[in-house]
Amino acid sequence: MKGRIFHSPVFGPVRSRRLGASLGINLMPLRRKVCNFNCVYCECGWTPQPSSGDPGPSSLMPSPEEVTTGLEKKLQSLVREGNIPDAITFSGNGEPTLHPQFRRIVAETAGIRDRLVPGTKVCVLSNAGTLHRPGVFEGLMSADLRIMKIDSAFEKTIRLINRPGPDYSLDRTIKHLKRFRGDFTLQTLFFYGQVGGKNVDNTTEDELKAWYSLVDELKPRQVMVYTLDRTTPAPDLKKCPYDKLQAIAEVVREKGYEVIVAG
Numbered sequence: 001m002k003g004r005i006f007h008s009p010v011f012g013p014v015r016s017r018r019l020g021a022s023l024g025i026n027l028m029p030l031r032r033k034v035c036n037f038n039c040v041y042c043e044c045g046w047t048p049q050p051s052s053g054d055p056g057p058s059s060l061m062p063s064p065e066e067v068t069t070g071l072e073k074k075l076q077s078l079v080r081e082g083n084i085p086d087a088i089t090f091s092g093n094g095e096p097t098l099h100p101q102f103r104r105i106v107a108e109t110a111g112i113r114d115r116l117v118p119g120t121k122v123c124v125l126s127n128a129g130t131l132h133r134p135g136v137f138e139g140l141m142s143a144d145l146r147i148m149k150i151d152s153a154f155e156k157t158i159r160l161i162n163r164p165g166p167d168y169s170l171d172r173t174i175k176h177l178k179r180f181r182g183d184f185t186l187q188t189l190f191f192y193g194q195v196g197g198k199n200v201d202n203t204t205e206d207e208l209k210a211w212y213s214l215v216d217e218l219k220p221r222q223v224m225v226y227t228l229d230r231t232t233p234a235p236d237l238k239k240c241p242y243d244k245l246q247a248i249a250e251v252v253r254e255k256g257y258e259v260i261v262a263g
Contacts, residue, residue, distance in 0.1 A: 004043045004230070005033065006092050009062035010070040012085070013078070017262035018147075018224055019087040019123060023074065025067060025109065026092025027099035029060040035094035037127045038163035039151075040195050040234040044093055047163075064101050068108050075116045084117050090124040090143075097130045103139035110142050121145055125187075129168050131176035146184040147224065148177060152202045153210035160200050177218055186220040190245060191228050193237035203240050208248065215252060223252050226262035 006026045016022040028034045038047040062070075071088070078084060088109060090096040099105065110122050121144040128148040130136050140146045151161050155170040177184065188211065192201035201207070215223060225248050227240040242261075249259040 004045070005031065007031070008070070009067045010074050011092070013083070016087070016089070017226065017229065018260055019089060019121075021083075021085045022087040022089045022123075023071075023078070023085040023120075024092060025071065025088060025090045025096070025105075027061060027067070027090065027096045027102065027105065028093040030062070030093070033093045034098060035127075036098065036129050036165050036168070037095065039127075040161055040163070040200070041189065041191065041228055041232040041237055043230045043232075046233050047094070061099055064105050064108060067105050068112060071109060072112050072116070075112065079116060085120055087121045087123045087145075088113060088117075090122075090126075095127055095130065096124060097126050097133070097136045097139065103135040103142070106139045106142040110144075123147060125149075127162065127164075128173050128177060129164055131179075132172055137176065137179060140180075140184075146180065147187050148184050148220075149187045149189075150177075150214065151188055152207060153214040154207070157200075157202055157207065160195065160198065161202065174214070174218065180220075182219040182221050184220050185222040185224055186215065186218060187224040187226075189226055189228070190240035190248065191237050192240065193234070195234045195236070200237075203244060203248075208251075212251060212255070215257065216255065220257065222258045222260065223249075224260045224262070225249050225252070226260075229262075 007030050009026055011024045013021045013023045033044040033047055035047045113120055113122055123145040124140055124143045125147050152158050190203050192203055225245050245261050249261045252259050
């Protein structure tokens with residue numbers, strides 16, 4: 001599969017199932033994916049050398065000045081057109097928190113938003129696997145929405161689905177997510193199928209029971225449940241049926257959490 005790679009630090013707006021009209025910010029190199037995960041469903045395709053999660057020389061990544069200049073010009077153009085985005089979203093070619101200037105860029109983005117489009121939310125889509133790194137937590141707190149991914153309450157399943165580097169720890173990730181005191185969105189993609197001849201399914205009774213307990217442990221202000229939408233690098237994956245997504249969501253709603261469903 002040829003992945004969906006973004007060739008600009010600022011792209012869109014694109015229509016997001018979860019965020020509406022979203023103006024994207026890509027902090028990773030403009031010609032390739034860089035991520036500390038290698039998710040079997042990632043729209044950007046497989047991750048080259050995912051174990052290190054190292055973006056490489058900073059010269060390969062957009063500078064803070066490139067990002068903020070591009071963002072300001074794009075927002076000014078959108079304002080003139082009357083096409084104000086619902087969200088400014090850090091996503092792009094991999095994990096945005098790997099950028100060494102992540103904290104600074106998010107803070108400066110929030111400042112530009114305040115001046116030009118004060119009703120637009122600044123969002124970060126993250127796999128939550130870098131929360132132990134200096135400055136990442138603080139950078140995330142400069143955003144309005146911190147959308148943090150955990151696709152299973154079992155590390156063995158995460159290693160099958162998300163394929164993080166060897167230094168990943170689910171226990172450590174949960175510990176750092178608790179620092180938000182519930183002020184984040186927990187995001188989980190539900191699906192099933194086969195990967196490399198192995199069955200993968202995070203919708204089983206055991207998986208869901210453990211995941212519901214994890215939701216209660218983390219107490220996020222919002223939960224997003226969704227399923228596959230685009231072509232996946234692993235070809236034998238299947239969507240979680242929409243009625244099952246709704247059933248999962250209903251259990252979480254009954255616990256008192258706000259839930260967004262994207263089928």
